[in-house]
Amino acid sequence: MAIAENYEEVLNGKYPAKAHAKKVAEWIVGKGGDAKGTIYLEGQKQKLNEDNDGEAPFRQRRYFFYLSGCELPDSFLTYEIATEKLTLFIPPVEADEVIWSGLPMSTEEAKAKYDIDECKTTKDVNSHLANTSESAQSTIYAIPEQVSDHITFLSYKEKEFKQLKPAIEYCRVTKSDYEIALIRKANVISTAAHVAVMKAAASVKNECELEAVFLKACVERNAKNQAYHSIVAAGEHAATLHYVHNAAPISSQNLLLLDAGCEVDCYASDITRTFPIKGSFTEESLAIYKIVLDMQNQCINALKADVLWDSIHELAHKIAINGLLDLGILKGNADELFEKRISVAFFPHGLGHYLGMDTHDTGGNANYQDKDVMFRYLRVRGTLPERSVITVEPGIYFCRFIIEPYLKDEGQNGYIDEKVLERYWSVGGVRIEDNILITKDGVENLTPTPKEIDDITQLIKSG
Template structure:
């Protein structure tokens, strides 16, 4: 982690991000000139509460690295000049929250050329610029802001440009993701050590969050999944309070967020320290799916093809167990495997857990690809999750059993042995390189090692 910490001693590379976004706009419009305009999240109260909503707008964060609410940003394309506008001192607020960041402090912290206070935004935009365009984001421009001095206003292209630029990460963003993964691995390991003695899911969720906060990740990247027994078949399980007694496995899908960058890690392990025969068989299939698919990754690989390979391995594995029966090519063609692996193989990861730029097609008539969050070729520098799974969800599988096409490929008697497994998912965060990949996730997934930690704890 020394190399990661060394990278993170520098500033978040906001200026380079602004340049990349401007270059994207110029590729779309070679004559583009003018100003990129963004607003940070407004201070707003949680409904029926006197607490504020803390989440910074991701578009603003990408261009500034600044978490402050009520801030503004402009970038002059022609002059390569970035300006951050931060809130001025409000004496009444100081009573409760202390002195805010000064302009000098902000300039030292953030990778921008100029820092001014937000009451100067309107005047800055009012300077005559009759030949230029202002690029903003629809529904993220305050009522008191006017663009009358510009030749034209574009409230579409900037959002697209930022979303596409966010796909390819620079070294700083990779370091932030590695840091988030390292902290989350500490938390995952803590749950592994505690699961045998825990009474319910909420104890484990509390432990995970405690370890994240204690190690520098105050926020969770998403609502974690602590699903025991058959609940592991629910893809986005939210209860996290059910008892553990009498259940086989825990599916733990959770990740901390570090400086606005997410981790997203899933592990499945036996609550009592020893996989059942059926659980181990499913785990080994999913681990093979992940291993094979990860080894396919490099710049230019088509994600759809990797997802298809995962289904082929799942079919082979379920055929070997007798859960599926018949010809594997017919099973693949009929899409019967979707009953057991209904989601996509993974998604881009960055400031959002399900990050931008994946170009999914949720209207796809092919059920195998409908929920695939990334389509097409993977660029070097992108970070993607590889998260295959096999699930035994009655609500999903039972309609397949009633269908004459699908039911011929499913052995109901063998299937009945696997309901208690619930589901198995294994998820790592993978950086795509020109020649291959780098796995950013180090949380334990080796069966012998997991079982040893649980049994000895």
């Protein structure tokens, strides 16, 4: 059976907070840290909107959630490395709050729900820190910008503020069965929403309606939070990589690019599909779609643990070059086009990124100062470890802002046939994105969303 394929069964258990805490502690100690130290983290505070008394949308801090599984605002935790004791502190009962919001979670309920050893109220945080075993001779590990003013570490011999954040970011790259199950569930819900959009596309009048269809499908499946702002881009709007207006009329455009994904219990999905709005590709849009699908399939098939992601990104560019040569958009020798980085005009972003609690998850070691334009926006550099989850999202775009400087450059314009290119501006852009689990010998595709040409065209026409 695939890892966490039976995601509902896996999710009947508890979020593995103690296993995560131990993993982080081992990283710290392995780097020379204090084996008798204490890890300290705070959850996000509930905030009010700046200009009224309404609550701002709440998003739990991911560092805190990774070691707690707790979604409650205004909470704290400690993890004593030597004893492996994880203690959660949650807000106490406040009578004035109960009037408006009802009874909060009790410490007994929290201990039963979360993978922790003890639960106290937030009134006990400082006294607990002062009384932690051997604290006077040990080190407290915290994230400096995430320590409240009223918290004191006076009882600790050493205060260490540099190691905890990178430790958690490193550990988050490789996923437990529970985390994989959450991502898989988010993908299943988002797939239902993508399918709903495909079925509705032919009858709508603007991009807003399709965004609403997607959101409705997620919310009615109890996924009320989106992992990121959706991209619903018809026609040439899809040439804008992070198009977020989602409000333009839909009339004669051929393609719609939908980049959207919900989150489940703080874990993201990130799925892109591009499809013909009325169910039929044009000659030009079909040709580009086939190239991008080939890019994605070949790159996914080349993945396994310890593969160099940079080389997979290069593979995507080489496939794009060959495809655009076959169409006559590019001219010349494939190797020379690759060396001259001409394909970056049509595929300017990185092939993908790690996925987890953040859409662009931690640990990628990107180098946005890279002088090589092919790698400047590659969010992951280096080899992929087993149990990491990465997006594979190649694309080909016809963005005038990006391509026209190539056409005006004497050293580059000879590689692009402007007459052939003219037929493709209306395509806008094509991107196909799946969420891929890296295994020892290959991959598992966590994204069941239809993408084969016959499948998507039949879906659209069935709506």
